[in-house]
Each structure stands twice: as C-alpha cells, then as structure tokens.
Amino acid sequence: xxxxxxxxxxxxxxxxxxxxxxxxxxxxxxxxxxxxxxxxxxxxxxxxxxxxxxxxxxxxxxxxxxxxxxxxxxxxxxxxxxxxxxxxxxxxxxxxxxxxxxxxxxxxxxxxxxxxxxxxxxxxxxxxxxxxxxxxxxxxxxxxxxxxxxxxxxxxxxxxxxxxxxxxxxxxxxxxxxxxxxxxxxxxxxxxxxxxxxxxxxxxxxxxxxxxxxxxxxxxxxxxxxxxxxxxxxxxxxxxxxxxxxxxxxxxxxxxxxxxxxxxxxxxxxxxxxxxxxxxxxxxxxxxxxxxxxxxxxxxxxxxxxxxxxxxxxxxxxxxxxxxxxxxxxxxxxxxxxxxxxxxxxxxxxxxxxxxxxxxxxxxxxxxxxxxxxxxxxxxxxxxxxxxxxxxxxxxxxxxxxxxxxxxxxxxxxxxxxxxxxxxxxxxxxxxxxxxxxxxxxxxxxxxxxxxxxxxxxx
Ligand code: PMP
Numbered sequence: 001x002x003x004x005x006x007x008x009x010x011x012x013x014x015x016x017x018x019x020x021x022x023x024x025x026x027x028x029x030x031x032x033x034x035x036x037x038x039x040x041x042x043x044x045x046x047x048x049x050x051x052x053x054x055x056x057x058x059x060x061x062x063x064x065x066x067x068x069x070x071x072x073x074x075x076x077x078x079x080x081x082x083x084x085x086x087x088x089x090x091x092x093x094x095x096x097x098x099x100x101x102x103x104x105x106x107x108x109x110x111x112x113x114x115x116x117x118x119x120x121x122x123x124x125x126x127x128x129x130x131x132x133x134x135x136x137x138x139x140x141x142x143x144x145x146x147x148x149x150x151x152x153x154x155x156x157x158x159x160x161x162x163x164x165x166x167x168x169x170x171x172x173x174x175x176x177x178x179x180x181x182x183x184x185x186x187x188x189x190x191x192x193x194x195x196x197x198x199x200x201x202x203x204x205x206x207x208x209x210x211x212x213x214x215x216x217x218x219x220x221x222x223x224x225x226x227x228x229x230x231x232x233x234x235x236x237x238x239x240x241x242x243x244x245x246x247x248x249x250x251x252x253x254x255x256x257x258x259x260x261x262x263x264x265x266x267x268x269x270x271x272x273x274x275x276x277x278x279x280x281x282x283x284x285x286x287x288x289x290x291x292x293x294x295x296x297x298x299x300x301x302x303x304x305x306x307x308x309x310x311x312x313x314x315x316x317x318x319x320x321x322x323x324x325x326x327x328x329x330x331x332x333x334x335x336x337x338x339x340x341x342x343x344x345x346x347x348x349x350x351x352x353x354x355x356x357x358x359x360x361x362x363x364x365x366x367x368x369x370x371x372x373x374x375x376x377x378x379x380x381x382x383x384x385x386x387x388x389x390x391x392x393x394x395x396x397x398x399x400x401x402x403x404x405x406x407x408x409x410x411x412x413x414x415x416x417x418x419x420x421x422x423x424x425x426x427x428x429x430x431x432x433x434x435x436x437x438x439x440x441x442x443x444x445x446x447x448x449x450x451x452x453x454x455x456x457x458x459x
Contacts, residue, residue: 023152039368045400047387048368050195050343052255056314057307062258065298073293081289083281085112085265089296093265096299097251100227101241105267111276112287116225116252116264120147122279123186123221123248123266128153133177133184137165139346139375139384141195141223144188154182155377162337164191164201167208174216187218192236193226193342196375196386200236200340210243225252225264226342228308231316236341245269253295255343256308261291315343321394322387325401331409336387343390346372348383350412355385358411367403
C-alpha cells in the first residue's frame with residue numbers, strides 16, 4: 001500500500017487513500033446531496049426523483065407469476081445463466097422492439113443487462129479510452145454523464161431545441177472536434193421523451209442525425225427507456241429501425257414494468273454484441289436468471305400491453321396536472337417544455353435566477369426539484385431545472401408547483417430589490433454564453449473529465 005500524508009502532515013482517515021485508481025480520485029459527493037436526503041421527508045413534495053409509480057402495478061399478478069416460476073422452473077431460475085441473457089427473454093425483447101418499428105432484430109444481437117444502465121456502462125467500457133469524446137444532448141441524462149466520466153471520457157454537449165438535437169450544431173461540433181484532432185466515439189442520445197427535457201427528436205432530424213453520424217464514423221447510442229410511454233398512444237419510430245449498423249439501441253423494463261427487476265438490454269450489430277457479452281462476463285458472470293425469467297413469464301402470461309396503457313394514462317394525467325399548474329402559477333419569464341410522453345418537464349427560469357442557489361429555499365418551502373446544472377458536464381443549466389411528474393399523484397403535483405412558483409416569485413423580487421448589485425444578463429455572468437465553445441469548456445483541455453457521483457440515484 002502507498003501511504004500518503006496530507007500537506008499538513010496528518011494521515012488521511014481512509015487507509016487506502018493512496019491506492020485508488022486515477023479514475024476514482026475525482027469522485028466527490030455533490031453539494032446538493034445533503035439537501036436530497038432532506039427532500040425524501042414526507043412533508044416535501046418531491047418533483048426531483050424519476051421513480052416510476054410501481055404502486056400502479058398489479059402486485060397480485062407479479063406474485064403469482066413469481067410463484068409459478070419457482071414451482072415450475074425453479075431449478076433454471078435459481079441457477080447461473082449466460083452473460084448474454086436468457087434466449088426466450090431475448091426473443092420476447094425483439095417483439096417489444098417491433099412495437100417501435102424495429103422489425104429485423106435477431107435475439108442473437110440482444111444482450112440482456114442489469115437495467116439499461118449496465119448496457120451504457122458496458123458500451124462505454126468497450127468503446128471509450130480516456131480522453132475520447134462522447135457527444136450528448138445538452139442537457140442529458142445525469143447518470144450517463146457519470147458513466148462517461150467514470151471511464152474518463154470527454155463529454156461534449158450538442159445543443160437541442162424543441163425539436164431535439166440540432167443537426168447543424170452536431171455538424172459544427174464534429175467539424176470543430178475534427179480540427180482539434182479529437183477522437184469522437186459515440187453520440188449518446190435519448191431521442192424520445194428525453195430525460196431530462198421531455199423533448200422528442202423529430203422524424204426528419206432523426207434521419208439527418210443518422211446521416212451525419214454515419215459520415216463521421218460515430219456510433220449512435222439510442223437510449224430509449226420511455227419510448228412506449230407515449231401520451232398519444234402512437235409509438236415513436238426508433239432511430240435503430242432505420243440504421244441497423246450505425247445504432248446501438250438500449251431498452252429497459254424499468255418504466256414499463258418495474259425497475260426493481262433490473263432488466264434492460266442492448267440491441268447491437270453482431271460484432272458489437274459479441275464484445276458486450278465479453279464485457280458482461282467480466283462484470284457480472286451471469287445476469288440474474290430469476291428476474292429475467294420473471295419478466296419473461298410476466299410478458300407471456302399477463303396483459304402487459306394493457307398495463308402499459310394504464311401507465312400511459314396515469315402519467316398523462318400527471319403531466320396534465322403539472323402543465324396546468326405551471327400555466328396557472330408561474331411568473332412571467334419562466335418557460336417549460338410540453339412532453340408527449342415519459343416523465344419529465346424542463347423548466348427554464350427568468351434570466352439570472354439560479355436554480356441551484358434557490359434549492360435550499362424551495363426545500364424549506366417543502367418542494368424539491370433537480371437543478372439544471374446536474375444535467376450538463378460543463379456547468380451550464382444554472383437557470384433551469386428538471387421537474388418530474390411521474391411519482392406524486394396529481395394533487396401533490398399541483399401543491400408542489402404552487403409552492404415552487406411562490407419560491408420563484410420571492411427569488412425574483414429579491415433579485416429586483418438588489419438589482420444594482422446583481423447582474424440580470426446571463427451573458428455577463430456566464431462567459432460561456434458568448435463563447436462559441438460554450439458547449440464544452442474542456443474543448444482545449446486534454447484532461448479527462450473527473451468522475452462524479454449522482455445525487456439522483458433513481459434516474
Ligand atoms: N437511461 C435513461 C435516459 C434513464 O432515464 C434511465 C433511468 N431513469 C436509465 C437509462 C437507466 O434505467 P435502468 O437501468 O433502470 O434500465
């Protein structure tokens with residue numbers, strides 16, 4: 001063991017302090033984590049977490065499925081399986097993806113993973129060396145940023161608007177990175193009902209993004225845990241449906257069945273799938289046969305499409321409650337997205353309001369949200385926040401939004417009182433706002449991004 005002393009001569013309390021790998025050394029707890037511990041108290045309306053409403057699951061049906069599984073196939077369910085996953089489940093996963101237009105998927109190209117989170121981890125492990133670039137929407141899914149950072153990737157955001165990722169911005173970013181000599185490995189995108197912005201990439205942009213990435217030799221990672229939760233009932237065609245070689249598709253049963261099952265998957269071109277299986281072997285040896293078969297049996301014996309329909313209706317009512325409450329209560333200058341599915345609304349605050357600075361006051365007022373900066377690798381998103389409508393029932397959502405609007409009004413009036421001391425122009429406070437390299441302050445910094453921990457474990 002390497003024994004190190006701090007500059008003041010004291011020994012660190014962690015005996016192994018000097019032994020950690022470089023990639024672990026940047027893992028620091030976030031400043032807002034303590035606040036989230038408080039936010040789980042019952043008196044606080046949490047619009048922060050992205051937890052699916054599992055109360056809406058028919059627990060009796062889950063119980064009988066699991067009981068049947070143990071009695072009829074217990075010896076298989078309780079045994080080791082393969083790292084690629086159970087073949088019957090993989091075949092069923094292909095049927096699930098057909099609902100989103102993926103009709104050519106073969107079970108051999110499916111790798112079952114411990115939630116889609118593990119698929120993301122395995123993919124990063126097999127594609128990304130320290131310093132390689134991963135492109136993502138800005139904002140993007142917080143735990144994806146953490147995964148990329150854990151492998152010392154350089155995360156570069158590409159801007160989005162109401163129609164999703166902006167193709168011109170993607171082209172410009174690729175040109176700039178090519179000029180720098182950067183190695184761009186992946187475009188990570190959540191194109192449908194995005195976490196955190198609730199935005200869906202339009203069909204024409206999907207084709208454009210695929211074409212840009214094909215020309216640039218960049219693999220597209222389509223992360224799609226919310227795709228079946230469309231409020232119109234119309235499924236959105238997956239990007240993978242139009243580009244079997246250029247896209248790795250990630251799916252999950254976490255939002256359409258139960259996250260506790262921890263069953264997700266990757267559909268990948270054959271050589272990529274083979275590498276993912278090798279990586280999975282070293283990570284977990286074998287996925288849980290028990291939960292894989294429980295999911296497979298549930299899909300085979302229960303009216304799962306009806307269940308998804310019930311989830312969709314429930315989440316749509318919650319989304320409506322939040323949209324109505326926002327329209328009724330938010331002060332001028334606040335804007336928000338209008339998701340057509342999924343769990344999240346992105347709220348942009350009037351100029352100059354800092355969502356992270358405001359969070360302790362919101363929690364004191366018994367409402368919690370996730371500040372926008374959590375969804376960027378570069379400190380952007382200060383005047384934004386993610387609001388989740390998935391978990392609290394509509395009346396709690398309405399209460400939470402009302403409390404949030406009151407806190408925001410107080411914040412704005414405080415700013416107005418102290419206007420001469422404060423700057424209302426974000427361009428003056430945020431040099432990135434005028435800097436064409438805004439999407440990535442590390443654009444000229446060869447250091448890999450520091451690994452971080454997440455405040456929002458369930459998202
Ligand atoms: N991707 C996105 C965009 C998510 O929001 C989540 C979880 N909320 C995941 C991946 C991981 O989901 P799981 O591991 O439960 O499948």
